[in-house]
Amino acid sequence: MRGDARAHQLIAPESFAAALGAIASEPGHWTPIAGGTELMVAFAAGKLGATNLISLWGIPELRFVKTQQEGISIGAGATFSDLRSNATVLSEFPLLANAASWIGAIANQNRATLGGNLVNGSPAADSSPALLVYDAEVEFASVRGNRRIPYYAFHTGYKQNAMNADELLFAIHLPRRFSQHRQYIRKVGPRRAMAISKVALAATALVDNGIVSEIRLAAASLAPYPTRLRRTESELVGEAITNDAIRAARNVLMSEAQPIDDIRSTALYRKRVGANLLEEFLRGLTKPRAES
Numbered sequence: 001m002r003g004d005a006r007a008h009q010l011i012a013p014e015s016f017a018a019a020l021g022a023i024a025s026e027p028g029h030w031t032p033i034a035g036g037t038e039l040m041v042a043f044a045a046g047k048l049g050a051t052n053l054i055s056l057w058g059i060p061e062l063r064f065v066k067t068q069q070e071g072i073s074i075g076a077g078a079t080f081s082d083l084r085s086n087a088t089v090l091s092e093f094p095l096l097a098n099a100a101s102w103i104g105a106i107a108n109q110n111r112a113t114l115g116g117n118l119v120n121g122s123p124a125a126d127s128s129p130a131l132l133v134y135d136a137e138v139e140f141a142s143v144r145g146n147r148r149i150p151y152y153a154f155h156t157g158y159k160q161n162a163m164n165a166d167e168l169l170f171a172i173h174l175p176r177r178f179s180q181h182r183q184y185i186r187k188v189g190p191r192r193a194m195a196i197s198k199v200a201l202a203a204t205a206l207v208d209n210g211i212v213s214e215i216r217l218a219a220a221s222l223a224p225y226p227t228r229l230r231r232t233e234s235e236l237v238g239e240a241i242t243n244d245a246i247r248a249a250r251n252v253l254m255s256e257a258q259p260i261d262d263i264r265s266t267a268l269y270r271k272r273v274g275a276n277l278l279e280e281f282l283r284g285l286t287k288p289r290a291e292s
Contacts, residue, residue: 003043010053016061016141020168022054024143027165030054034062034077035111037104038120062115062170065089071176076115076169080127081106083114092176095130095185095202102126102187102197115169118151121159121225122196123260128226129202130185132218134174141170148173155225181206181214182289184281188273197221198265201277207285212236221265222257222274231256232278241286249282250275 011030013019023030031050033039034057042048056062062077067088074083080100083089090097103109103117103126117127118138136151140163151172154161163169181204187197200220206213215236217229235252239245259270 003046003048008043008048008051008053010055012055012057013059016059016168016170019054019056019059020141020143020166023168024166032056032119032168034113034116035079037108037112038116056115056168062113067176069176072174074114074172074174076118076171077113078115080109080112080114080117084109088176092179093130093134093174095133095183095204096127096174098185099126099130099187099200099202114172118154118172119161119163119169121155121161123158123223123225124197124200124221125226126187126197126200126220129200129218129220131172131174132226132228133202133204133216134178135216137173138169139171139173140164140167142167146170152228155227158224160225178204182285184284186277186280187220188277196264199259199270199273199277201274201281203278203281205281205285207241210240210286212239212241212285217253217278219257219274221270222259224258224260229253229256236282241282246279246282250279253278 013022030052033053033055039048056077059077062075064075065078065082065086066073072088080103083100084097103112114127117125131151137148138151138154139146139148149162156162183204185202187200189197197220199222202218203216205215215233217233219229220226232249232253235249253275254271257271257274259267261267
C-alpha cells in the first residue's frame, strides 16, 4: 500500500515564531517534520499515521552550530552533514562526528536533522549514545518561553519524551570539557552505515594512576530508549582496570541492560555484544594514550 498525499495536510511556516504559534493554537494537532528521513519512509509505505504535518525544514533559526567559551550549541535543524563538517565537533566531540557518519548515505546526512533523530525516539538512534556521554542538555521552545533539561531525562519511554504538546525542540547544548577524556564509540550492525544498529556503545573516562576516576557509558538498543548505564558506571568508578574488574562490569551490564527480541537480534545477543563492547573499551584504557 502506498501513501496518499490527499490524506495529509502540510503547512510550512516561514519562521520559528510562526511554527510555535501554529502548534500553540492547536496543541497535539500538528506533527513536526524536518528532514523527513523517517516520516517520508512511513508515508511511502502507507504507514504514516499523522495526517497534519508542520514543516520545520528550512527555518533558519533552527539550523546552526554555535561555539561559545564553555560549550557548543546545536540547532535542532542542524543536519548530520553540518555536524561532520564543523571543526569544533570534529576536534572536541569526535563521538558525535563519528555517529553522524553512520546516518544512512550522504543524501540522508544532508537531510536528516539532529533534532529529528532525537524526537523520533528510536532505541537505536545513532546520535543518542554520544550525546548522553557528553552530558548534553536539550532546550525546548514554546510561545510561553524556553526551558532546558538534561538529555538523559528527555526519553521517558518507547517513542515518548518530556516535551509538552505546545513545545518544539530548539537546541542541544554540550559542555566543552571532554578533551582529556578517553573516548570510545562503536556500532554493531549488518553494515557500518546505512543500517540500523543492533547495539551501539559510547563511553568516556578519566583514568588517574591506573584508577577510573570518572566514566560515562551510554548505549543504543539495550533498553526501550537510548540510556546511560549508570549501574555499570558505578561498578567501575574507583577501580583499577583488572580482569576481575572487567568481569564484574560485564556482569553488571548484562543485568542492567533491558533490550528486546526483534527481527534484527535477540535480547541475549544484544546483551552479550554490549558486554563485549564494554570490555573492548576498558581494555583500551590500559594502553598508552595515542598522541593526537
